[in-house]
Amino acid sequence: MKIVDLLLRTLEHNGVGVIFGNPGTTEIPLVRACEREGTLRYIVALSEFAAVPMADGYARATRSLGVVNLHVAPGLGNGMGGLYTAGVAQTPLLVLVGGQDRRFLHTQPILWGPLEHMARAVTKAVFSLNTCHDAASNIRSALRAALTPPYAPVALICPPDLLEEEIDATPEPVHAQTLGALSAEDARHYARVLTSAKRPALIAAEDVYWNGASEVVEQLAALLAAPIYIAPYTAVLPVSSRSPFYAGYLAPSRKHITERLAPHDVLFFIGGTGMRTTLYSEAELPQLKLWIGNDPTVLAPDGEFTLATVVDVRSAIAEIVHGTEDRIGERRAIATALRPHMAPPAPQAELFHPSRAVRMLLSAFPDAIWFDEAGLSTTDVREWMQLPAGEYLINGSGGIGWGLPASVGAALGKPDRQIVAITGDGSALYASEALWTAAHHRTTLLVVILSNRRYATLNEAAGRLHGHALQAFTIEPPVLEFSGLAALYGWRYARATSEQELSVFLASTRGQIEANTLLDLQLDPAVAPVTACDHF
Numbered sequence: 001m002k003i004v005d006l007l008l009r010t011l012e013h014n015g016v017g018v019i020f021g022n023p024g025t026t027e028i029p030l031v032r033a034c035e036r037e038g039t040l041r042y043i044v045a046l047s048e049f050a051a052v053p054m055a056d057g058y059a060r061a062t063r064s065l066g067v068v069n070l071h072v073a074p075g076l077g078n079g080m081g082g083l084y085t086a087g088v089a090q091t092p093l094l095v096l097v098g099g100q101d102r103r104f105l106h107t108q109p110i111l112w113g114p115l116e117h118m119a120r121a122v123t124k125a126v127f128s129l130n131t132c133h134d135a136a137s138n139i140r141s142a143l144r145a146a147l148t149p150p151y152a153p154v155a156l157i158c159p160p161d162l163l164e165e166e167i168d169a170t171p172e173p174v175h176a177q178t179l180g181a182l183s184a185e186d187a188r189h190y191a192r193v194l195t196s197a198k199r200p201a202l203i204a205a206e207d208v209y210w211n212g213a214s215e216v217v218e219q220l221a222a223l224l225a226a227p228i229y230i231a232p233y234t235a236v237l238p239v240s241s242r243s244p245f246y247a248g249y250l251a252p253s254r255k256h257i258t259e260r261l262a263p264h265d266v267l268f269f270i271g272g273t274g275m276r277t278t279l280y281s282e283a284e285l286p287q288l289k290l291w292i293g294n295d296p297t298v299l300a301p302d303g304e305f306t307l308a309t310v311v312d313v314r315s316a317i318a319e320i321v322h323g324t325e326d327r328i329g330e331r332r333a334i335a336t337a338l339r340p341h342m343a344p345p346a347p348q349a350e351l352f353h354p355s356r357a358v359r360m361l362l363s364a365f366p367d368a369i370w371f372d373e374a375g376l377s378t379t380d381v382r383e384w385m386q387l388p389a390g391e392y393l394i395n396g397s398g399g400i401g402w403g404l405p406a407s408v409g410a411a412l413g414k415p416d417r418q419i420v421a422i423t424g425d426g427s428a429l430y431a432s433e434a435l436w437t438a439a440h441h442r443t444t445l446l447v448v449i450l451s452n453r454r455y456a457t458l459n460e461a462a463g464r465l466h467g468h469a470l471q472a473f474t475i476e477p478p479v480l481e482f483s484g485l486a487a488l489y490g491w492r493y494a495r496a497t498s499e500q501e502l503s504v505f506l507a508s509t510r511g512q513i514e515a516n517t518l519l520d521l522q523l524d525p526a527v528a529p530v531t532a533c534d535h536f
Contacts, residue, residue, distance in 0.1 A: 003135045004033045004163035008040050009171035010139050011067065011094075014147070017041060019096070020055040020409065021069030022048050022078075026098035026111065029163040030069060043412060043441070046433035048075045050405040052082025053395075054434065057406030058413040059091050060236050060393055061369060063210070065146060066409075069096040073113025083122035083153045085397040088276075089235030090206045090294070092151040094142060095123060099159035119155035128157040135162065136169035147176035149312075150295035151210055179294060182309060182316040190268075190290060190307060191323030197266035197288075200224050203250070205231040206396075207271025207293045208238035213314035214389035216321055217270060221245035223324045229260070231269070233276040235396025240388050249382050252276060254283030257301075261285060271313060274299035278398070292316050352498050354450060355380050355529045357521055360499070361422065361448060362386075364506040368418040368446075369393070369410060373403030375424035377450055379531035401430025404447060408434045411443035418444070418512055425451045425480060435489035438516050446513045447491075449482055452525040482520045492517040 001009075007030075011019075020043045023031050034042040045051035052068050059066030066086075070076045076097055086093050097119060100112050119126045127142040129135045142156040182190075194200050202224075208217055217239055221228045227247035228239050239246060250257050254277050261267060269291040285302035296310050309316070358380040369391045372381050378394070385392055393410075395402035407421035428449050438445050486493035492515055496502040505519065 001167065001169075002033070002163065003129065003132065003165055003167050004029050005037070006136060006167055006169050006171055007096075007139055007158070007163070008033055008037055010143065010174075012040055013171050013173045014065065014143055016065060016067055016094075018043055018058065018412065019067045019069050020045055020051045020058070021096075022046065022051050022071060022075060023069065024071040024075065024098065024111070026072050026100060026160045027069055029160050030096070030098070030158070033163075042069075043437065045405070045437050047431070048078035049082065049401065050408075050431045050434040050437065052079040052086065053402045053405035053431065054409035054412070054437065055093060056082060056086040056089065056091050056402070057371065057393070057409030059086075059093060059409075060089065060390075060406070061410035061419075062413040063212075063390065065092045065094060065143075067094045067096065069098065072098050072100055072111035073115060073118065074111060076113070076115060076118050080118070080122050081399060082402065085395050085399060085402055087122060087124070087152045088233075088397040089395070090151045090210055091153070092146050092210075093153040094146045095119065095153050095155045097155055097157045099128070099157045101161045102159050103161060115157050119157070122153065123155045124150075124152040126155045126157070129159060129162050132162070132165050132167050135167055140174050143174045144176050147174065149179055149207075149210070179310065179312040182292070182311050182319045184319070186307075186309060187316070187319035187323045190292075190320045191327055193266060193288065193290060193307065194224055194226075194268060194320070195324055195327040197224075197264075199264045200226045200266040200268060201247075201261060201264040202226050202228045203231050203267060203269045203272075204228055204238040205234050205270065205272025205293070206236055206238065207295075207313045209236045209390050211271075211294070211313040213270075213317050214239045216314060216317040218243050218245065220317055220321050220324065223321065223328065226268075231272045231275060232257070233394070233396045233398065234272070235394055237387060237389055237392035238271070241382075241392070242386050242388070249379075250275075251379075252278040253281055255281035258283040258285060261287065266290070269293070269301075269305075270317065273297055275301045276396075276398070351527065352496075352502075352521070352523055353527055354452075354521075354523050355531070356499055357450070357502060357523070358422075358529070359384050360502055360506060361420070364509065365418060365420050365446070365511055367511065368420040369414065371403045371407040371410065371419065371421040373400060373421070373423040373427045374450055375400075375427065377422070377424075377529045380529045381422065383531050400424070400427040404428055405431045405434035407445060407447065408438045408443065411438060411445045412441060415443070418446070420446045420448065422448045422450065425449050425482075428482070429480075432485055432489075435485070435491055435516070435518075439490040443516055444513045445516050446519060447517070448519045448521060450521055450523055451480065451482070452523045482518060486518040490516075493520065494518070495520045495522065497522045
């Protein structure tokens with residue numbers, strides 16, 4: 001068989017059914033093989049800016065390996081921001097980088113570039129198909145690396161001329177390495193510290209979701225009567241926000257984190273590599289701190305950890321739960337009140353309040369999977385969402401432009417689920433070409449654009465830093481007419497300029513969108529979400 005066929009069949013043996021990409025001439029062997037075999041779909045995106053988040057969103061929504069194909073040096077360059085975001089989110093992603101034909105690399109042809117050097121900046125490992133002698137081994141090695149925690153993008157450089165060569169090899173499943181279990185002695189040590197605490201708190205991050213540990217983390221919280229905070233910028237909801245112990249996302253501010261965690265004497269960090277924050281502020285976390293997770297590069301948020309173990313999170317928490325049950329025998333009474341929910345603002349005539357709009361959307365689509373890039377309204381979404389673990393996703397890296405294409409990937413991976421993407425108008429302009437892929441494959445996606453004609457998040461930050469908004473963060477003129485964008489890509493379009501108009505639209509959907517729909521909410525830029533003060 002040809003090396004390209006070995007690659008595709010090895011992917012199939014490891015559960016891969018979709019490759020996302022924006023192909024060029026160097027990808028013709030791969031695309032042709034996909035069409036010839038007919039078992040592995042090649043999903044075309046109109047740019048790498050859209051392709052990488054699509055693969056990322058697909059992988060996160062399905063909790064599986066995502067695969068994206070990038071077009072030599074320019075395509076890899078276009079996709080690097082998305083790969084950075086996927087790495088922050090711990091998304092397992094195999095990146096097939098189309099190399100240039102090896103027979104004239106010495107002439108530095110068009111598209112040529114230092115692919116390994118470029119890829120190494122945004123992946124955890126880089127492999128190359130160099131000859132027919134190393135191809136089978138390097139395909140397996142790249143897959144194994146992508147499927148081994150800590151998860152992150154892994155690059156495999158695939159020269160088109162080599163893909164066409166014959167190879168004598170058999171495609172087979174890859175057995176990824178797994179992390180070890182927590183020793184019985186260590187489990188007792190963790191349980192002893194936690195049960196000795198007066199007011200312990202759990203801080204959960206992405207590892208909990210990727211390791212399928214949501215349920216056991218919630219069990220531990222119930223035993224300890226401990227709140228579960230979500231680390232700032234955690235890219236996928238690690239536990240259910242319906243849990244009585246869910247205490248919400250920590251604001252990305254060290255000062256706010258210090259204040260929120262002040263009542264607790266022991267902090268148990270489950271996953272993550274540190275506290276991702278936005279603006280500088282002084283802070284101290286003098287509490288006793290514990291950590292378990294997948295990534296040994298973890299940074300202690302302030303001072304050192306008393307206990308820290310690189311381990312399989314699910315099995316480790318299960319062992320700690322057993323140790324905790326042995327020590328306390330029964331569930332504690334709740335020792336500290338969790339964060340009360342903020343009430344939405346009262347309705348006002350002639351005012352379309354962004355917070356009320358968010359609350360209405362969440363109520364209308366309670367069973368949807370949510371992709372949130374709503375800017376300053378993101379904190380509102382988290383305030384009122386009642387969602388299972390894994391069904392609320394953000395980019396996690398702090399950039400924008402991820403949410404819309406990522407939701408398209410999720411819609412392709414979860415065709416039986418309603419996907420809702422809520423995004424600011426500035427974010428919606430970044431990778432709007434993803435709308436074409438959704439239309440081409442007839443998904444049923446709802447994209448909600450919060451149109452305030454501003455980069456409101458940046459103006460909020462400017463106000464904190466310098467006391468006033470900046471003109472550069474206004475995105476009009478011209479008037480952005482999103483109906484034209486919807487028409488360009490064959491989407492339905494709806495606009496709401498008032499709470500009443502939004503209510504009429506939502507009533508017409510009955511919680512399920514029949515065709516791709518772009519909903520444009522025209523909001524007053526002078527009205528801030530009620531939780532905006534907690535955004536930074």
